[in-house]
Amino acid sequence: MKIIQASKLKNQDWNYLQEKSALKNPLVLVFGNRYLLEDEEVINNIRNEFPYEHIVFGSTAGEILCCNVHENSISVTAIEFERSSFVVERENILDYDKNAKTLGEALYDKIPKENLKHLFVLSEGSFVNGSSLIKGLEVEIDSKVSITGGMCGDDARFEKTVASYKENPKVGEVVLIGFYGETLEITYSSFGGWIPFGPERIITKSEANILYEIDGQPALDLYKKYLGDKASELPQASLLYPLNVTPEGKKEPVVRTILNINNDDQSMILAGDVPMNSKVQLMMASVDGIAEGAQTAAEFAMKNRKNNPELAILVSCIGRKLVMNQRVEEEVEQVRETIGEKIPMTGFYSYGEMAPFNESTSCELHNQTMTLTLISE
Known part of the structure; x- marks a missing residue:
C-alpha cells in the first residue's frame, strides 16, 4: 500500500x-x-x-x-x-x-x-x-x-x-x-467515554429518529428543564448533553445526538432511531x-x-x-x-x-x- x-x-x-x-x-x-x-x-x-x-x-x-x-x-x-x-x-x-x-x-x-x-x-x-x-x-x-x-x-x-x-x-x-x-x-x-447521569427514563412516544415523549412528558420540554440556562442555545447545546439510549431487549446502549428541535410539537430530531420503550438518560463528558x-x-x-x-x-x-x-x-x-x-x-x-x-x-x-x-x- x-x-x-x-x-x-x-x-x-x-x-x-x-x-x-x-x-x-x-x-x-x-x-x-x-x-x-x-x-x-x-x-x-x-x-x-x-x-x-x-x-x-x-x-x-x-x-x-x-x-x-x-x-x-x-x-x-x-x-x-x-x-x-x-x-x-x-x-x-x-x-x-x-x-x-x-x-x-x-x-x-x-x-x-x-x-x-x-x-x-x-x-x-x-x-x-x-x-x-x-x-x-x-x-x-x-x-x-x-x-x-x-x-x-x-x-x-x-x-x-x-x-x-x-x-x-x-x-x-x-x-x-x-x-x-x-x-x-x-x-x-x-x-465514547461519556458518562450517563440523572434518572433513567422511558421513551413513551417516538417515530424512527423523532423523539416526542419521555415518561409521558413532551421530550423537548423535559430536556430543556435539564439544560436550564443552556436551553436558549439549542440545538448546538445538545451536542454537549447527548442521550444514552438502550433499546428494549438490548444490552448495549447507543448514544444519540440531537440534530434539531421542533418547538411546535416539543419533539427532538436525533441522528438515529430512538425506539419506543427504550431506556434513556442524559450524558456528559470531560476532556x-x-x-x-x-x-x-x-x-x-x-x-x-x-x-x-x-x-x-x-x-x-x-x-x-x-x-x-x-x-x-x-x-x-x-x-x-x-x-x-x-x-x-x-x-x-x-x-x-x-x-x-x-x-x-x-x-x-x-x-x-x-x-x-x-x-x-
Missing part, C-alpha cells in the same frame, strides 16, 4: 506529509470544510493536484490528518492498493423521497459481492436517518462483511452537508466504498474522559490484528470536538500512540459514526464516539 497525504489551509499552498509522487489508480479521500467544497475553484485545484479518477469528497466538522485537527481546510489521502481492490458507488437520498433504508438496499445491490471484505460509508449528514441507512445496507449482507463510516459534517452550523464520488460535491449524496482482497485485513472499533475513550477505541481496534495497520481512518463526533475545544488533538494523539507513531491517519469530525459494537459485526449508528477503521494488505 502506497499513501500520499496532503492538506491545504484556506489561501495557503499544499503541504505534503510524504514526498509527492504519481500513483496508479488510487482511491482518493478528500475531507474538507463545506464552504471550500462548494467552491469550484477549490475543487479544480484539488483535481489538478490529484488528477485521478476515483475521488470521494465529504464535508466535515473538522479535518483529521496525521495527528493534527484542522478547520477551514482540505485534507487529501490518496491510497494505492498493491494486492487489494476497491469499488465505489453512490446514490442520492433526494431520489428516494428521503427513505434511507430503500437507498441503502439499492446501494448495496450495486456493489459486487465476490471477495467483498468491508464497506465504508460516507453519508449526507444533516437529514439522512443513519440507522435506517445501515438497516438497508444490511438487508442482504453476508455476516462476514463489516461496515464502518460516518455522516458528513458542517462544522457547528447544521445547515447542510455535501459529498460526492467523481462529481463536484452536492447535497444528499451517500457514497459506499467496497474493499476486496484475500490479504486485506480490516479491523474497527467505536468507543480527559473523551481522550481516554479514544485510547480505548484504538486498543479495541488493535486487539486481534495479525498485521500492523498501514492506514487508519478516524471518524469522531463533533460533540467531542466542542467539549475538548483547544485540546481536541489529544484524542487523536491517544490513537496515534496506541496504533503506532508511523501509521498514516486521516479522517474527520462527523454528525454520526458507523461501526459495529466491539466483538460484533452488525453495524450500529453511534454519536459522540471515536470510531476507527484500520486497514492493511
Whole structure:
C-alpha cells in the first residue's frame, strides 16, 4: 500500500506529509470544510493536484490528518492498493423521497459481492436517518462483511452537508466504498467515554429518529428543564448533553445526538432511531474522559490484528470536538500512540459514526464516539 497525504489551509499552498509522487489508480479521500467544497475553484485545484479518477469528497466538522485537527481546510489521502481492490458507488437520498433504508438496499445491490471484505460509508449528514441507512445496507449482507463510516459534517452550523464520488460535491449524496482482497485485513472499533447521569427514563412516544415523549412528558420540554440556562442555545447545546439510549431487549446502549428541535410539537430530531420503550438518560463528558475513550477505541481496534495497520481512518463526533475545544488533538494523539507513531491517519469530525459494537459485526449508528477503521494488505 502506497499513501500520499496532503492538506491545504484556506489561501495557503499544499503541504505534503510524504514526498509527492504519481500513483496508479488510487482511491482518493478528500475531507474538507463545506464552504471550500462548494467552491469550484477549490475543487479544480484539488483535481489538478490529484488528477485521478476515483475521488470521494465529504464535508466535515473538522479535518483529521496525521495527528493534527484542522478547520477551514482540505485534507487529501490518496491510497494505492498493491494486492487489494476497491469499488465505489453512490446514490442520492433526494431520489428516494428521503427513505434511507430503500437507498441503502439499492446501494448495496450495486456493489459486487465476490471477495467483498468491508464497506465504508460516507453519508449526507444533516437529514439522512443513519440507522435506517445501515438497516438497508444490511438487508442482504453476508455476516462476514463489516461496515464502518460516518455522516458528513458542517462544522457547528447544521445547515447542510455535501459529498460526492467523481462529481463536484452536492447535497444528499451517500457514497459506499467496497474493499476486496484475500490479504486485506480490516479491523474497527467505536468507543465514547461519556458518562450517563440523572434518572433513567422511558421513551413513551417516538417515530424512527423523532423523539416526542419521555415518561409521558413532551421530550423537548423535559430536556430543556435539564439544560436550564443552556436551553436558549439549542440545538448546538445538545451536542454537549447527548442521550444514552438502550433499546428494549438490548444490552448495549447507543448514544444519540440531537440534530434539531421542533418547538411546535416539543419533539427532538436525533441522528438515529430512538425506539419506543427504550431506556434513556442524559450524558456528559470531560476532556480527559473523551481522550481516554479514544485510547480505548484504538486498543479495541488493535486487539486481534495479525498485521500492523498501514492506514487508519478516524471518524469522531463533533460533540467531542466542542467539549475538548483547544485540546481536541489529544484524542487523536491517544490513537496515534496506541496504533503506532508511523501509521498514516486521516479522517474527520462527523454528525454520526458507523461501526459495529466491539466483538460484533452488525453495524450500529453511534454519536459522540471515536470510531476507527484500520486497514492493511
